[in-house]
Amino acid sequence: MRRAYFDGRPARPAVLTADGLDVLRAAAPAHVASVREHLVDVLTGAQLGGSARRRSSTWARHRR
Secondary structure (H helix, E strand, C coil): CCCCCCCCCCCCCCCCCHHHHHHHHHHHHHHHHHHHHHCHHHCCHHHHHHHHHHHHHHHHHHCC
16 A cells, blocks of 8 residues: 655655555465574574574664
8 A cells, every 4th residue: 555655764664454464474484484494494503692692782772
């Protein structure tokens, strides 16, 4: 769904319709399984630990 929007920022907000949410929910299990298969399962425990620490640090910076 498109809506008129402009306040000087270079980004546009996304509007998710009910149908779009249904599609997103239906796609989520396959997406999560694919991320696990192609990324998580190929990393070592040390790599996963370092990745988690970086994500946690990044998240903390963005929440300020």
